[in-house]
Amino acid sequence: MPTPPGRRPRRAAPSRQPLTQELVVETAIAVLDAEGLEAVTMRRVAQELGTGPASLYAHVSDKQELRELMLDRVAAEIRLPAPPDPARWREQLKEIAMEVRRVYTSHRDIAKVSMGLIPTGPHLLAVAEAQLALMIAGGVPPKIAGLAVDTLGMYIDADAVEDTFYTAAVKGDEDPWEHFKKYLDQIRDYYKALPPDRYPNIVSLVDDLTDEGGAERFEFGLDVLLRGVASYIEDGGGA
Amino acid sequence: MPTPPGRRPRRAAPSRQPLTQELVVETAIAVLDAEGLEAVTMRRVAQELGTGPASLYAHVSDKQELRELMLDRVAAEIRLPAPPDPARWREQLKEIAMEVRRVYTSHRDIAKVSMGLIPTGPHLLAVAEAQLALMIAGGVPPKIAGLAVDTLGMYIDADAVEDTFYTAAVKGDEDPWEHFKKYLDQIRDYYKALPPDRYPNIVSLVDDLTDEGGAERFEFGLDVLLRGVASYIEDGGGA
DNA sequence: ACCTGAACACCGTTCAAGT
DNA sequence: ACCTGAACACCGTTCAAGT
Numbered sequence: 001m002p003t004p005p006g007r008r009p010r011r012a013a014p015s016r017q018p019l020t021q022e023l024v025v026e027t028a029i030a031v032l033d034a035e036g037l038e039a040v041t042m043r044r045v046a047q048e049l050g051t052g053p054a055s056l057y058a059h060v061s062d063k064q065e066l067r068e069l070m071l072d073r074v075a076a077e078i079r080l081p082a083p084p085d086p087a088r089w090r091e092q093l094k095e096i097a098m099e100v101r102r103v104y105t106s107h108r109d110i111a112k113v114s115m116g117l118i119p120t121g122p123h124l125l126a127v128a129e130a131q132l133a134l135m136i137a138g139g140v141p142p143k144i145a146g147l148a149v150d151t152l153g154m155y156i157d158a159d160a161v162e163d164t165f166y167t168a169a170v171k172g173d174e175d176p177w178e179h180f181k182k183y184l185d186q187i188r189d190y191y192k193a194l195p196p197d198r199y200p201n202i203v204s205l206v207d208d209l210t211d212e213g214g215a216e217r218f219e220f221g222l223d224v225l226l227r228g229v230a231s232y233i234e235d236g237g238g239a
Numbered sequence: 240m241p242t243p244p245g246r247r248p249r250r251a252a253p254s255r256q257p258l259t260q261e262l263v264v265e266t267a268i269a270v271l272d273a274e275g276l277e278a279v280t281m282r283r284v285a286q287e288l289g290t291g292p293a294s295l296y297a298h299v300s301d302k303q304e305l306r307e308l309m310l311d312r313v314a315a316e317i318r319l320p321a322p323p324d325p326a327r328w329r330e331q332l333k334e335i336a337m338e339v340r341r342v343y344t345s346h347r348d349i350a351k352v353s354m355g356l357i358p359t360g361p362h363l364l365a366v367a368e369a370q371l372a373l374m375i376a377g378g379v380p381p382k383i384a385g386l387a388v389d390t391l392g393m394y395i396d397a398d399a400v401e402d403t404f405y406t407a408a409v410k411g412d413e414d415p416w417e418h419f420k421k422y423l424d425q426i427r428d429y430y431k432a433l434p435p436d437r438y439p440n441i442v443s444l445v446d447d448l449t450d451e452g453g454a455e456r457f458e459f460g461l462d463v464l465l466r467g468v469a470s471y472i473e474d475g476g477g478a
Numbered sequence: 479a480c481c482t483g484a485a486c487a488c489c490g491t492t493c494a495a496g497t
Numbered sequence: 498a499c500c501t502g503a504a505c506a507c508c509g510t511t512c513a514a515g516t
Binding site: 133149 | 354355356357359364365367368371372375381382383384385386387388389390393394396397398400401404426429433437438439440441444447448450456459460462463464465466467468470471
């Protein structure tokens with residue numbers, strides 16, 4: 001039987017755009033932004049494109065590759081300082097780190113993908129290149145700079161993951177930030193109720209330990225790191 | 240029909256031990272050690288205990304709780320320096336960090352669980368307590384010490400995750416370390432083939448950037464961090 | 479109180495078949 | 498070359514029913 005005239009095709013909008021890797025990655029990021037990294041499944045992305053999960057495999061080799069492509073696309077939003085100023089290498093390194101953190105946390109828990117990953121995408125490499133250039137220009141020994149870019153990346157990823165950890169799972173209408181603060185209050189009460197003879201310092205430093213201040217804590221860690229890196233400028237690199 | 244005499248029960252060994260939380264956690268760690276964190280599913284742990292997944296929910300509230308219980312049980316293996324020596328606070332802080340790293344990496348990718356988690360288990364709290372005690376005794380301002388224990392924890396977790404990232408997925412008879420080195424060789428070739436005009440520093444520092452030396456890199460980052468922390472001893476904490 | 483079978487609503491990936 | 502339906506071998510969690 002032929003399909004009668006005026007009958008619509010099998011699906012309402014069968015992805016009028018042809019599938020491309022770009023479209024797949026874009027759609028995946030849309031799901032990420034709306035519902036977090038866990039919601040980015042092959043099936044969910046395919047559904048959003050009006051197709052089945054098998055169709056994605058013509059454009060990405062597997063879910064891990066899709067995640068890495070998403071990360072590098074997000075990394076494209078990172079604005080690097082132009083022009084780089086070697087005299088202000090520490091400040092500019094700090095600016096880059098805070099900018100990376102801003103971009104990562106603006107895309108839910110995308111930082112989980114970066115965690116422990118050796119950068120290969122063009123935009124992630126551009127960030128590493130900028131960091132290296134600043135340190136070399138600032139007089140940091142090359143070997144130290146090579147290790148430091150790694151350490152710095154680890155620190156940024158870890159902080160961004162931490163920042164989104166307790167808000168990532170929040171679903172529906174609840175305010176993620178309120179949710180996190182409520183959780184932190186519980187932790188504070190728990191720490192206060194700890195036996196002071198076994199955990200004297202935790203109990204007495206409870207407010208410092210549970211101070212949420214994300215940005216302040218991040219900057220502190222950055223200062224610690226960069227003070228440490230700077231201390232290698234004079235000598236050859238021994239501890 | 241009654242079961243004939245000498246007939247074995249429905250299953251060969253229907254978990255002769257009654258199920259307890261301890262037994263569930265122990266079994267989960269056995270699966271972790273053998274096959275990595277991804278293999279630790281409710282169904283897999285239940286199977287190992289000769290029962291169904293639903294049975295575990297009488298002893299752990301969900302998979303996340305099981306993971307946190309696993310982490311604190313692993314943390315029980317961390318040997319803290321006794322007695323603590325305030326005069327050697329930096330060395331001892333470094334020793335603790337390296338010991339935590341040793342214990343974490345000896346249990347596959349368990350560090351992924353720690354990543355971004357506020358410690359609540361008794362053994363994890365004992366580690367934080369020891370770190371705080373050393374810094375306070377060493378003259379680090381309390382507020383700085385509170386932030387530093389966080390930064391230090393983030394750094395240790397990030398390094399341990401990185402260390403196990405590319406070996407966690409290795410299955411079967413392949414040597415995980417060989418697998419990782421082969422992967423690093425690919426990265427090195429990739430970096431070498433990058434356009435030098437866009438990524439001059441990455442290309443020229445390729446060997447420093449792809450030097451696997453896990454322990455050396457970790458120690459360097461630790462030194463950077465602790466140099467930074469120590470720099471706060473004189474003054475009040477400004478950047 | 480503890481345990482279970484069965485079901486629910488999902489996963490990632492493969493593959494033969496279609497266009 | 499690209500896309501698809503269907504299948505395979507899994508997930509975490511719930512719940513009524515059993516002991």
